[in-house]
Each structure stands twice: as structure tokens, then as C-alpha cells.
Amino acid sequence: MKLLITGASGMVGQNLIEHPDFQSHTLLRPSSKELNLLNRDAVVEYLKTNTPDFIIHAAGRVGGIQANIKHPVAFLTENMDMGFNLLLAAQAVGIPQLLNLGSSCMYPRNAPNPLKEELVLKGELEPTNEGYAIAKCAVSRLCDYIHAENENLQYKTLIPCNLYGRWDKFDPKNSHLIPAIIAKTLKAVQEGHHSIEIWGDGSARREFMYAEDLADFISLALSRFEELEQLTNVGLGFDYSIKDYYQATAESFSFKGGFAFDLSKPTGMKQKLVDCKRAHALGWKAKTDLKTGISKTIAFYQEEYRGASV
Ligand SMILES: NC(=O)c1ccc[n+]([C@@H]2O[C@H](COP(=O)([O-])OP(=O)(O)OC[C@H]3O[C@@H](n4cnc5c(N)ncnc54)[C@H](OP(=O)(O)O)[C@@H]3O)[C@@H](O)[C@H]2O)c1
Structure with missing residues (x-):
């Protein structure tokens, strides 16, 4: 074609x-x-x-x-x-x-x-x-x-x-949630911070494929x-909490610290999950689990932005 x-x-x-x-x-x-x-x-x-x-x-x-x-x-x-x-x-x-x-x-x-x-x-x-x-x-x-x-x-x-993944935007001025979490976690690792700040209580749920x-x-x-x-x-047909995304990224970087929740900051909508019945009826399901997706995205970030390696 x-x-x-x-x-x-x-x-x-x-x-x-x-x-x-x-x-x-x-x-x-x-x-x-x-x-x-x-x-x-x-x-x-x-x-x-x-x-x-x-x-x-x-x-x-x-x-x-x-x-x-x-x-x-x-x-x-x-x-x-x-x-x-x-x-x-x-x-x-x-x-x-x-x-x-x-x-x-x-x-x-x-x-x-x-x-x-x-x-x-x-x-x-x-x-x-x-x-x-x-x-x-x-x-x-x-x-x-x-x-x-x-x-x-x-x-x-x-x-x-x-969406997140290879070719995502990592520039803090226009980055999406997951690249922002990756950049923040890497900084915490490089600078030896003991905790990473999360806006709100981390319970809001988001679907990232x-x-x-x-x-x-x-x-x-x-x-x-x-x-x-x-x-x-x-979409995935299910979602994760914001804290789950931080946790998965922290694990990929072997970050040993904790999270500090800033409850004075807004958390946005509680949930945004699409119904995937039509896509699933075609026999399709998203294949990549969160840990694998995050690890591949980190690898891309480190490849593309050479100074970003830990
Ligand atoms: N990213 C997400 O999380 C997400 C989620 C759901 C849906 N979508 C949808 O998926 C689509 C692609 O998103 P993306 O994340 O891949 O966007 P992106 O990375 O920001 O890329 C935007 C693309 O649009 C091109 N473009 C911008 N202005 C143009 C113009 N005047 N003429 C021709 N091309 C132009 C850019 O080309 P140049 O680089 O050559 O300027 C670039 O290739 C969008 O419709 C978006 O709404 C994205």
C-alpha cells in the first residue's frame, strides 16, 4: 500500500x-x-x-x-x-x-x-x-x-x-506526565535526593498506553x-494511579527513596479511562506492560539525551 x-x-x-x-x-x-x-x-x-x-x-x-x-x-x-x-x-x-x-x-x-x-x-x-x-x-x-x-x-x-514511549517529549516545557516523571526521578537519583515530590496524594488514575x-x-x-x-x-482497558507510575519509574532506576505528597497542589480529574470493547472485539489487546514500557522509554531517553545516563 x-x-x-x-x-x-x-x-x-x-x-x-x-x-x-x-x-x-x-x-x-x-x-x-x-x-x-x-x-x-x-x-x-x-x-x-x-x-x-x-x-x-x-x-x-x-x-x-x-x-x-x-x-x-x-x-x-x-x-x-x-x-x-x-x-x-x-x-x-x-x-x-x-x-x-x-x-x-x-x-x-x-x-x-x-x-x-x-x-x-x-x-x-x-x-x-x-x-x-x-x-x-x-x-x-x-x-x-x-x-x-x-x-x-x-x-x-x-x-x-x-500515550508514552519512544519519541515522547522530554522537554519540561511541554513534556507529558510520564516523561516528566522519568526526568524528575533521574534528577533525584543523580542528585542523591531521598524523596520525590508528587502533586496531590497520587491517587488520581490515568490510562497511559x-x-x-x-x-x-x-x-x-x-x-x-x-x-x-x-x-x-x-487503550489498555484499565488504568493506574499516578503513584503507580512514579513507583514503576523509581523501580526502573533502582531509586531507594520515598515520595513526598504535596496536598496543596491540584490533582486534576479523578479518572480518565476509555472503554475498549470495540478495539477488543477485533481480537486486539495492548501488549506492553507498564514496567517494560517505562524501561524502554527510559532507554530511549538515555539514548537520545546522552547526558541523561545515571
Ligand atoms: N501523544 C499523546 O499522548 C496522544 C494521545 C492521544 C491522541 N494523540 C493524537 O495523536 C496525534 C499525534 O500526536 P503526537 O503525540 O505524535 O504529536 P507530536 O509528537 O506533537 O507531533 C506532531 C506532528 O504534527 C506535525 N505538524 C504540526 N503542524 C503541522 C502542519 N502545519 N503541517 C503538517 N504537519 C504538522 C509535526 O510535524 P513537524 O515536526 O514536521 O513540524 C509533528 O510531526 C495527534 O492528533 C494527537 O491528538 C496523541
Whole structure:
């Protein structure tokens, strides 16, 4: 298959490119400089020239809470424009299949866990990343509308839970939870601290999947695309407490100290767990256990950031 991966340099994109199942495809993987998805004419031209059989849309402006709060305009408009430009160009050129990546922030803030796909757009969104979430919901609905108008165009959306792994962001300015825990633990080991600070009491629960497991699911989705629903959650099907993530990281570094809980700091939502029945019905389950995933992510961090070895 000739496969276009947008966002190929990002965490999801890199995990796809490294995955053994993707080696047999012809991969088109333009950077944002080579194909700026904010430029609709350029996207139409690219698709006409390169005619991919299948598109995986993994590009986006992605960031943590601080970045979302600071730049809501960019998070809304860039994600909406990238998605709309790509989908409408693909529709115009007649690309038959497209897999769009959504995010669990598409779910209403008060939706009951585990979050079922039919709850999208059934309530108020979390205000801290509302712009991003609106863009994700709109692009996902556009997939549905394009398919509704022309059933030969199969454009579908995956909603992955939180991800971590190789190619994650470790820069403290925009790092996600697990890279931040890894960097913090390494610092504690290097500087001989006796304890590591955790915001809140560590009991809030989060579902983080090793990014290679998402690549696994996407490989399966490609081979059974017709069976895939318009919206499919992809996650572990269970979650861990924030303290569990600290504990697993501390064990990987053989950190012997304890944890200090700062109860004056916010802990965020109590739980965010996606319902994985649709993904599991395809016979798929995430393979990587927490200890292995954390160890591989630490190895990547130490490889990439040479000064980071203990
Ligand atoms: N990371 C997670 O925990 C997570 C969880 C659930 C869902 N997702 C979803 O998965 C997707 C990928 O996330 P990620 O973590 O891999 O993101 P990421 O590491 O931040 O990568 C973002 C990618 O988007 C590309 N991009 C940004 N602006 C672009 C533009 N104007 N034109 C073309 N490409 C552009 C970047 O390309 P350049 O480097 O070339 O600029 C980069 O390859 C997103 O839709 C995200 O919502 C991620």
C-alpha cells in the first residue's frame, strides 16, 4: 500500500514508521515544511501528485495543559484547519481510506468512566483544552459526514488514550506526565535526593498506553478497515494511579527513596479511562506492560539525551 502518514516526525508517526508491519508499505512521510497542512492548495496538489491509497492523519498541534491554556486560538484553529484541509482535499482527490487520530479530550468532562464512543459531543468539554477538543470533535464528525455523502470514502477516527514511549517529549516545557516523571526521578537519583515530590496524594488514575501498542492497533485497523466503526477507542482497558507510575519509574532506576505528597497542589480529574470493547472485539489487546514500557522509554531517553545516563 502507498501510505501517507501526516505528523510522521511526531511520537505517533515515529512509532508507526519503526513498527515492523509498516516496513512492507511505501511510506510517504512529509515534514510540515514539505507539506504544510495549513495550506489547502498545497495539500490538494500533494495528494494529486502522490496519490496515496491510504492516509493516517497523525499531525497536529499537541501540547499539555499549560500550552492549551496559553494558546487556545492556535489549538482550535490549527487542528481544525489541518484536519479540514486534509479531509476535504482527500475527498476532492478521491483518496478511498483515511484514519484520523482523535484524543480522549473529545469526551465531556463529566462523562462516566469507562468512556464509551457514543458519549462524544454529549456534554460540556473540559475548559482547559476546550479549543483542542472542539477541533478534534469537528474533524471526527467531518470524517462521518464525508462517508455519509459517499460510502466509497471510508474516513474513520481512533481515540487513543494517553500515550508514552519512544519519541515522547522530554522537554519540561511541554513534556507529558510520564516523561516528566522519568526526568524528575533521574534528577533525584543523580542528585542523591531521598524523596520525590508528587502533586496531590497520587491517587488520581490515568490510562497511559505504550505508543508502539497504538502502532500495533493501527496496523490491524489498516488490514480490517471495513470492520472498523466510525469511532474507536484504543487503550489498555484499565488504568493506574499516578503513584503507580512514579513507583514503576523509581523501580526502573533502582531509586531507594520515598515520595513526598504535596496536598496543596491540584490533582486534576479523578479518572480518565476509555472503554475498549470495540478495539477488543477485533481480537486486539495492548501488549506492553507498564514496567517494560517505562524501561524502554527510559532507554530511549538515555539514548537520545546522552547526558541523561545515571
Ligand atoms: N501523544 C499523546 O499522548 C496522544 C494521545 C492521544 C491522541 N494523540 C493524537 O495523536 C496525534 C499525534 O500526536 P503526537 O503525540 O505524535 O504529536 P507530536 O509528537 O506533537 O507531533 C506532531 C506532528 O504534527 C506535525 N505538524 C504540526 N503542524 C503541522 C502542519 N502545519 N503541517 C503538517 N504537519 C504538522 C509535526 O510535524 P513537524 O515536526 O514536521 O513540524 C509533528 O510531526 C495527534 O492528533 C494527537 O491528538 C496523541
